[in-house]
Amino acid sequence: MIRLTACLALFGLVAALQAQTVDPTSVLGDTTMPSPDDVSRKFPYGITGKTPPSLTRVNFEGQEPYHKHRINLRVFQGCPQVEISEGGRLWATWFGSNVQAERAPYHKDQFSVIATSADDGKTWKEVFVFDPSELLGGGASDPLLWKDPEGKIRFVGVRNVDFRGMDEFASSAWEFTMLDPEDEHTGWSEPRLLGNKNISVMKPLIFPDGSILRSMDDFKLVGKPDATRIRFLKEDADGRPVFVSELPPDPDASFAEQMPIIREDGSLFTFYRARKGQKFAESTDGGMTWKPGGYYPTQFSIDTKCILKTLPSGRVLLVANDVQMKDRDGKSHFYYRDEHGQEREVGPPRTSRTRMTAFLSDDDGRTFTHKMLLCDDGQISYPSATLGEDGSIYIVYDQGRGTIGQHTIFLSKITEEDILAGRLVNPGSSLNTIVSRPSDHGGGRREGDTL
Template sequence: MAIQNHQPIVRSATTLTFAFSLITSLLPNFSASLCAQAVAPESVLGDTTMPPPDDVSQRFPYGITGKTPPALTKVNHAGQEPYHKHRINLRVFQGCPQVEISDGGRLWATWFGSNTQTERAPFHQGQFSVISTSGDGGKTWKEVFVFDPSDLLGGGASDPMLWKDPTGNIRFIGLRNIDFKGKDDFATSAWEFTMLDPEKEHTRWSPPRLLGNKNISVMKPLIFPDKTILRSMDDFKLVGKKDKVRIRFLKEDVDGKPLFVSELPIDNDAGFAEQMPIIRKDGSLFTFYRARNGQKFAESFDGGRTWQLGGYYPMQFSINTKCILKTLPSGRVLLVANDVQMDSKNGGKRYFYTDDLGKENELKKNKTARTRMTAYLSEDDGKTFPHRMLLCDDGQISYPSATLGKDGAIYIVYDQGRGEIGQHTIFLSKITEADVLAGKRVDDDSFLNNIVSRPSDHGGGRREGDTL
């Protein structure tokens, strides 16, 4: 029976013992053909060559094209008017956070939000991205920069990213969307800024670099031992359109030069793929990607140039929502995901989780796939995830991001109820491997669900009667 017509196989994390050799023999799609050979980056990213500095497009506001550079706006600084348009008590929607940490221990977070509406794809008018920082380990936070393209023909921001490059510099990617009525190849464009003073709350920034005209900002890049990187890409405008190549990777050299773009074979089960590969001990690559009934997986045995699809992973989790993978210094693999399973009941959907004793527990309060944010650990390169620790099950919880401190701490952010009254919260948890192995906090410095941002705590947020 083809995997597309088969219900996802559900197993508890503690009893899942399939080896990849068994997985590959059981899943018919695993033997699917490799994707086409890697393609030229320009054929996917567009021509990212920038016009000369004296070109009218580089001299905002005199000429605006998809290559007019964006800028970051400093907020909440000495001397600023208190009633600026990005202040938190005007915000009614926010979500999709990312987190990073400087070498000196300063935490940085970013997410997108709006004063007027919920998310509106594909151009996201009325949305901006916030950059916030904490100098005390995540106890308190201050919003210090905003990426807001609204002055450029009503552009909007979506899916911001913070990540640490091979040299330890923190970079921010802003995704800009402008409705050029189909007359500009860079209506969607990803721009990357590098922090110059990451230990200061109002750091200086490098000029932005144009990465391409695709979404390259949802998942952190994979860094290879030779310091080349692999960026995850997705063409979100093609979601739901069958038989379109959409899920890709961009390989760059140490200087940022594009080397190739590779493509996953078409999978019409895939939603917003949000793939995040790891390097296994044998040098091969492994990634999950978001699909209709859970997470599917793919593998590459040539450094990301070609990929094999493996079908649905035997453990069901993060049903059509984002999860993240990260290899820890210990060699264990961290997975942060929604610990929810799903099947049919009386013509509808039943959401449940399986506890450590193998008992199924139906969700009563939060009947959604986006709850029970959980940290898992694998001892075997992602074949199984026997260790897990619940982080948060308070409402709709989704879109994790993680970074590692020098002391072994794991910092994880995620959002709660993006447009829900009293919620739209960005949470931060700090845990260790020992916590996950124990299934509970055992480290004295660990904490769960500190508030990074919640507009309703500052007089903002969605109110009764608001229609977003």
């Protein structure tokens, strides 16, 4: 169980620098698009960071069966996201490669897959890819699916092109909106340029007035302790940038991956990823300024992604790796506490990225007293969640991104009642349904492959 009880004093003891808001253009770049007849809009000529990307339809009737994005060529994949249409069609996205593991900063030979399920996640079909490789060898990273205030599903893809330092949009986030999410080969809106930062790992926070708060980070600055990186972009209900707020530089932060919630008193609370666990921050003015609070008193999701979401019941959902760490003999040892409170060693593999767990809070996120283990089979990471109309909670995560026989995207469908009971009690719930596993289709990494 995760508790924040007597440790409330920690909020006041930690030095609390107030973050500031800045002009969005100074952070995102000038996202104004050139005119339609500008050379940058005429692929393949005059390619710039503002040349719009596109989505490619795959696995449609009449397509050649040997296209380059087919699953039996894939050797690496991970970082999934999930969303659901109003009609109950599930959508998922993740990135993958036929050549290698993830390679920052340009992610060459990497593309994002969009898949869908019309039978509540039992079977899946890959239907689109976001692949910038034909634009000067560009690569894709960190895709996102989310549902906007009007219920429309949007896809965000990050494109990375090596312009040799000559273009401020070498890395750029682009957003597409589904036109018919009940159709497996839906049409899409024209892409909208969001900015030149990573704005696609965490789902935006939606305010009651329809405005949103997007989490973003400058991954190029990871490892630079004095750099300002952890930011939020506020957009009004029409999508216009209102402000960008910043947290002070934090040398412990890695890929921050912050995901705020709105508390009952209107304040905002977020975790963000750090080297020894999750740190937290609060805002009492709608995200304009933030008060960092230091490390959360209990460890979970050590230097990896977790997610927070307020449920219709008012409870707060946390999905995280339920693993703690201690130093012994100069090495990090990972452990967890069983149902009796006893420490148990993690492994094999000995990693903090396992024991994917769903937690619930009854007190607005101050304590998480209920939990249910979702998966502890190998290296498990990067959860994403969405809610069905009937209260079902759909959660995806990856397993062993480049591990032989794995590189799996899993889906678990659960309810609040399951988490409260600590086990599946709802007859419609299920754990670890396979969304995608290339090795089941003749693909995947093989012995001798070096990624």
